[in-house]
Amino acid sequence: xxxxxxxxxxxxxxxxxxxxxxxxxxxxxxxxxxxxxxxxxxxxxxxxxxxxxxxxxxxxxxxxxxxxxxxxxxxxxxxxxxxxxxxxxxxxxxxxxxxxxxxxxxxxxxxxxxxxxxxxxxxxxxxxxxxxxxxxxxxxxxxxxxxxxxxxxxxxxxxxxxxxxxxxxxxxxxxxxxxxxxxxxxxxxxxxxxxxxxxxxxx
Numbered sequence: 001x002x003x004x005x006x007x008x009x010x011x012x013x014x015x016x017x018x019x020x021x022x023x024x025x026x027x028x029x030x031x032x033x034x035x036x037x038x039x040x041x042x043x044x045x046x047x048x049x050x051x052x053x054x055x056x057x058x059x060x061x062x063x064x065x066x067x068x069x070x071x072x073x074x075x076x077x078x079x080x081x082x083x084x085x086x087x088x089x090x091x092x093x094x095x096x097x098x099x100x101x102x103x104x105x106x107x108x109x110x111x112x113x114x115x116x117x118x119x120x121x122x123x124x125x126x127x128x129x130x131x132x133x134x135x136x137x138x139x140x141x142x143x144x145x146x147x148x149x150x151x152x153x154x155x156x157x158x159x160x161x162x163x164x165x166x167x168x169x170x171x172x173x174x175x176x177x178x179x180x181x182x183x184x185x186x187x188x189x190x191x192x193x194x195x196x197x198x199x200x201x202x203x
Contacts, residue, residue: 010140013066017138021059028054045096046103052126053096059134060088067140081142083166084175088133095129105197121193128186132178141174 029051032038042050064085068078102122109119164172170179 009070010067013070014063014139017059017063017066018135020062021055021134021138024058024062025051025055028058044100044103046106046122048109048123049099049103049126052123052130053092053099056092056130056134057089059131059138060085060092063134063137063140064142067143071143076143080164080166080169084142084169085137087166087170088137092130095126099126102193102197105201106193107196107200118193118196121189121196125186125189125193128182128189130182132182133175136174136178139174141178142169144169144173 028038029042029047032042032050045053064081068081071081072078099122106122107118109123110117170176
């Protein structure tokens with residue numbers, strides 16, 4: 001039997017994580033030029049790509065850290081969530097590397113801002129494959145609510161076996177659904193982006 005009650009503290013922490021991630025992203029984007037390696041990253045990824053990837057990274061860290069506090073106070077193991085966060089960090093690094101390769105050849109944003117601007121494909125792709133996952137982490141997706149104990153059950157469930165491992169955590173619930181839908185849309189956008197890049201190179 002699942003416990004679908006949402007604790008007020010979870011809502012507050014999720015809100016704080018999301019708002020803090022947005023504020024931190026704005027600050028990083030505006031101050032990146034003052035820090036050498038951040039300035040290089042911003043130039044290599046374009047302003048829009050840098051902001052999206054920074055928001056993903058900050059959201060991943062803040063969401064994991066902030067939701068770890070109540071989990072720790074309730075005696076829940078943190079290893080599965082932090083292991084899953086590490087895997088998401090590797091995923092983010094892989095997307096960042098690919099985005100770095102695409103940024104230099106992707107069509108630039110048009111100043112006219114028309115609806116079918118191919119320059120928006122690069123941004124849209126990154127938004128689809130990164131930001132929804134960051135939002136889920138900020139909402140506590142790495143710390144799913146526990147299943148309520150069955151009062152009829154005779155044998156108690158051992159706490160150390162009630163928590164999924166890092167990989168299992170990513171393959172269940174909102175993280176998997178969000179990732180799949182993000183890539184269903186982002187995959188189509190990526191194909192259109194690659195086509196636009198080929199057209200730009202051949203033009």
